[in-house]
Amino acid sequence: MQVYLDNNATTMCDPKVVEAMLPFFSEQYGNPNSLHKFGSSTHPALMNAINQTYKAINASDNDDIVFTSCATESNNWVLQSVWIDHVLNGDKNHIVTTEVEHPSILSTCKFLEEQGVKVTYLPVNEEGVVEAHTVKSFITDKTALVSVMWASNETGMINPIKEIGEICKEKGVLFHTDGVQAVGKIPVDLQDVHVDFLSFSAHKFHGPKGIGGLYIKDSQELSPLMHGGEQMGGRRSGTLNVPYIIGMGKALELATENIEETMAKIRAKRDRLEDALLELSDTFTVGNRDNRTPNTILISIKGVEGEGMLWDLNNGEIGASTGSACASEDLEANTVMLAIGADNELAHTGIRLSLSRFTTDAEVDYVISHFKNAVARLRGISSSFAKQAPTKGGEVQEC
Numbered sequence: 055m056q057v058y059l060d061n062n063a064t065t066m067c068d069p070k071v072v073e074a075m076l077p078f079f080s081e082q083y084g085n086p087n088s089l090h091k092f093g094s095s096t097h098p099a100l101m102n103a104i105n106q107t108y109k110a111i112n113a114s115d116n117d118d119i120v121f122t123s124c125a126t127e128s129n130n131w132v133l134q135s136v137w138i139d140h141v142l143n144g145d146k147n148h149i150v151t152t153e154v155e156h157p158s159i160l161s162t163c164k165f166l167e168e169q170g171v172k173v174t175y176l177p178v179n180e181e182g183v184v185e186a187h188t189v190k191s192f193i194t195d196k197t198a199l200v201s202v203m204w205a206s207n208e209t210g211m212i213n214p215i216k217e218i219g220e221i222c223k224e225k226g227v228l229f230h231t232d233g234v235q236a237v238g239k240i241p242v243d244l245q246d247v248h249v250d251f252l253s254f255s256a257h258k259f260h261g262p263k264g265i266g267g268l269y270i271k272d273s274q275e276l277s278p279l280m281h282g283g284e285q286m287g288g289r290r291s292g293t294l295n296v297p298y299i300i301g302m303g304k305a306l307e308l309a310t311e312n313i314e315e316t317m318a319k320i321r322a323k324r325d326r327l328e329d330a331l332l333e334l335s336d337t338f339t340v341g342n343r344d345n346r347t348p349n350t351i352l353i354s355i356k357g358v359e360g361e362g363m364l365w366d367l368n369n370g371e372i373g374a375s376t377g378s379a380c381a382s383e384d385l386e387a388n389t390v391m392l393a394i395g396a397d398n399e400l401a402h403t404g405i406r407l408s409l410s411r412f413t414t415d416a417e418v419d420y421v422i423s424h425f426k427n428a429v430a431r432l433r434g435i436s437s438s439f440a441k442q443a444p445t446k447g448g449e450v451q452e453c
């Protein structure tokens with residue numbers, strides 16, 4: 055049995071999404087900016103996809119949604135253009151973000167620091183969540199932008215975005231949220247939550263890789279990063295990726311049409327899996343489940359190196375990760391676990407399991423069995439895990 059539990063890294067394209075995309079590769083393949091019928095024949099489907107995207111995040115007609123190649127582009131765009139507009143051509147010089155943002159935020163902030171921008175990396179609490187009062191305390195009259203992810207790709211923990219948005223609005227500071235792990239997974243209602251910019255990415259909610267977007271409140275000014283061609287009203291030049299935009303719209307419709315019911319079904323499987331794995335001795339998971347995306351588990355297994363566990367799981371045809379794939383090549387400690395206070399040894403033991411609406415009960419049963427046997431195997435050969443009686447209920451199964 056093959057079981058894919060790395061949906062925070064990327065998801066399978068829903069077959070219904072593929073079906074919606076197909077006609078726009080070799081039948082209706084015109085450039086939407088062309089004046090002839092080959093181009094204009096794409097417009098109805100494009101408009102439908104745009105409407106599906108606006109509806110999924112409850113954006114208003116006054117707002118802009120600009121299609122990008124991915125959330126990394128969206129994140130780079132906001133950070134670099136706020137620097138251009140409000141630091142190079144304004145009187146600001148400060149950005150507030152957190153220690154646990156995705157590398158596309160953290161690396162861009164590092165680049166901006168090299169250009170002279172002051173960046174505050176806020177700490178998170180023991181649950182991996184940044185507290186709104188902490189954000190407030192670091193905003194100054196020189197702050198150009200606050201950027202805080204809506205939900206963590208590594209822990210699933212959800213930040214107090216509504217409160218932070220109210221603080222930024224009150225202080226007159228621009229607010230960006232990296233919504234990649236929230237859009238299509240939990241309710242995102244931008245009439246209820248104040249954000250100036252929101253990044254999202256289709257391959258996180260069963261859409262195609264290579265398409266994402268940036269929500270821009272009230273269509274406010276933001277210097278373009280991509281010039282020439284003047285598509286998207288000059289906000290993001292480049293020929294529109296028609297099939298992918300249509301795929302993202304369909305994926306958002308499918309992900310959000312019954313989101314509460316979908317979340318409940320995914321959470322039930324996640325909780326059953328998490329409860330079973332926590333029967334293993336010397337394990338813990340990060341964060342309160344009620345403030346976590348319904349599909350994510352970050353579990354620490356004392357005495358078991360994360361990479362070794364991934365290798366064993368992979369041998370069992372189970373796909374998981376130790377955290378952001380963008381950082382996985384460096385085999386360093388999980389930065390989020392370090393940020394919440396785990397020591398270096400513990401921070402090397404994190405395994406992230408992220409389910410989807412396609413995860414089945416049979417797959418959960420298989421993972422429970424294989425995971426427990428893998429832990430027994432790896433602890434059996436671990437020099438760092440003293441042979442000890444389990445510190446809490448549940449026997450470690452003999453392999």
Ligand SMILES: Cc1ncc(COP(=O)(O)O)c(CNc2co[nH]c2=O)c1O
Binds near residue numbers: 125203206377
């Ligand atoms: C919060 C967050 N922001 C931005 C990105 C980048 O999105 P992309 O540019 O559209 O790919 C990711 C991808 N996160 C992960 C990719 O692999 N493992 C992950 O956790 C993410 O989780």
